[in-house]
Amino acid sequence: MEDFLASLDIDQYLPAALAWATNILLALGILIVGLWVAGKVYKGVVAIASRHPQLDDTLFKFFGSVARYTILAFVAIAILNRFGIQTASIIALLGAAGLAVGLALQGTLSNLAAGVMLLIFRPYKVNDFVDAAGKFGQVTEVDLFTTILKTFDNQQIIIPNSQIWGEQIVNHSHYEIRGVDMTFGIAYNENIDAARGVIDKVLAEHPHILNDPAPFVEVSTLNDSSVDFIVRPFCHGEHYFDILYSVPEQIKKALDDANIEIPFPHRKVIVVNESA
Numbered sequence: 001m002e003d004f005l006a007s008l009d010i011d012q013y014l015p016a017a018l019a020w021a022t023n024i025l026l027a028l029g030i031l032i033v034g035l036w037v038a039g040k041v042y043k044g045v046v047a048i049a050s051r052h053p054q055l056d057d058t059l060f061k062f063f064g065s066v067a068r069y070t071i072l073a074f075v076a077i078a079i080l081n082r083f084g085i086q087t088a089s090i091i092a093l094l095g096a097a098g099l100a101v102g103l104a105l106q107g108t109l110s111n112l113a114a115g116v117m118l119l120i121f122r123p124y125k126v127n128d129f130v131d132a133a134g135k136f137g138q139v140t141e142v143d144l145f146t147t148i149l150k151t152f153d154n155q156q157i158i159i160p161n162s163q164i165w166g167e168q169i170v171n172h173s174h175y176e177i178r179g180v181d182m183t184f185g186i187a188y189n190e191n192i193d194a195a196r197g198v199i200d201k202v203l204a205e206h207p208h209i210l211n212d213p214a215p216f217v218e219v220s221t222l223n224d225s226s227v228d229f230i231v232r233p234f235c236h237g238e239h240y241f242d243i244l245y246s247v248p249e250q251i252k253k254a255l256d257d258a259n260i261e262i263p264f265p266h267r268k269v270i271v272v273n274e275s276a
Contacts, residue, residue, distance in 0.1 A: 023082045023083055026082055027079045027082050027083070030075060030078050030079055030082070031075060031079060034071060034072060034074075034075030034078075035072075035075075037071055038067075038068040038069075038071040038072050038075070039068070041064070041067045041068060041071060042064040042065065042067065042068040043064070044064075045060055045063050045064035045067055046060050046061055046064045048060055049061075062116070062144055108145070110162040111144075111145045111146070111160045111161045111162045112144055112145060112161075113162075114160075114161035114162045114164065114165035114166075115142075115143065115144035115145055115146075115161040116144065117165050118142060118147070118161055118164065118165055119142065119144070123169050123171060124139055124142075124169065124171045124173075124174075125139065125142070126139050126140065126141065126142060127139060127140075127173070128171055128172070128173035128174070129171075129172040129173050130149070130169060130170060130171050130172065130173075131168075131169070131170035131172070132147065132149075132159060132164045132167070132169050132170075133159045133163040133164050133167060135149055135157050135159060136149075136151070137149030137150050137151040137152075137155075137157055138150045138151075140156075144161075145160065145161060146158050146159060146160055146161060147159050147161060147164055172237070172240065173237050175237070176236060176237060177210065177213070177234055177235070177236060177237070178234065178235060178236070178237050178240045179216075179232045179233070179234050180232065180233055180234075180235065180240060180243045180244050180247070181230065181231075181232050182230075182231045182232070182244070182247060182248060183220070183228055183229065183230055183231070184199065184228070184229050184231060184248075184251055184255075184262070185223065185226030185227060185228045185229070185262060185263060186226060186227050186229070186255070186260055186261065186262060186263070187225075187226065187227075187260075187261040187262070187263045188225075188226070188227060188263075189261075190227075190260050190261055191260075192219060192227060194258065194260065195229070195255065195258075195260050196217055196229070198251070198254045198255055198258050198260065199217050199229065199231055199251055199254075200215070200217060201254065202247065202250045202251050202254050203215045203217070203231070203233050203247070206233070206243065206246075206247065206250070208235050208236070208239035208242055208243055209233040209234070209235055209243060209247075210233075210234045210235055210236075213234045214234075215231070215232065215233040215234065216230070216231070216232040216233075217229060217230075217231050217232075218230060225263045225264075226262075226263045231247075231251075233247065
């Protein structure tokens with residue numbers, strides 16, 4: 001046994017062992033420092049949103065994750081370099097793989113890009129009522145890939161962000177005060193001022209209609225069989241639908257009580273007796 005140990009040239013393997021031990025210790029040090037820096041950077045980016053209420057938490061969590069994994073990627077490359085592994089070919093391979101994945105996920109990436117733009121510019125936020133991508137509802141969630149709406153009949157609509165960004169978005173909750181547009185017609189033989197007085201009285205008695213700005217009530221169109229009023233009362237946004245669906249009935253009853261005719265389309269037929 002002693003002869004076998006003596007036959008080993010310890011001096012031959014000692015430098016290599018020391019080099020490997022040094023590389024392992026340095027790699028552990030790089031890994032620990034890299035994980036610490038990545039965690040600090042992530043928390044720092046996320047903290048930006050918490051310090052500024054107008055910024056979106058979801059977006060900055062995404063940015064923080066991108067920064068963290070970018071740092072970890074450089075840490076992995078540095079560790080591989082410590083062991084003499086050529087990383088150029090690995091980086092090229094990862095780049096080609098990333099390109100292939102990107103081409104396969106074009107739709108998903110377009111949703112991601114649209115989600116980032118929506119979270120940056122914030123054309124709407126959670127609890128807003130919006131028309132988007134041909135759908136109407138209350139926004140319950142906005143993330144990087146989809147926007148989720150809740151309809152009045154309690155349906156959930158999940159819309160990919162790419163279908164929303166670049167199209168018309170109507171945010172019904174953006175302004176605190178809303179105008180509610182309605183149209184009412186009266187017969188040509190009725191008194192316009194009397195009809196306007198009836199409509200004004202209904203609007204003045206409604207508990208959710210504001211006096212300032214004052215309701216707008218004017219003749220807008222002379223139709224074939226009616227004189228049409230455009231009626232636009234103003235209210236706080238949360239009362240919009242209450243007014244939209246309650247005022248027409250109240251005005252109809254008030255006009256009936258005042259014996260003011262609300263016309264419906266008439267057709268006059270003339271019969272000619274050719275045999276006479």
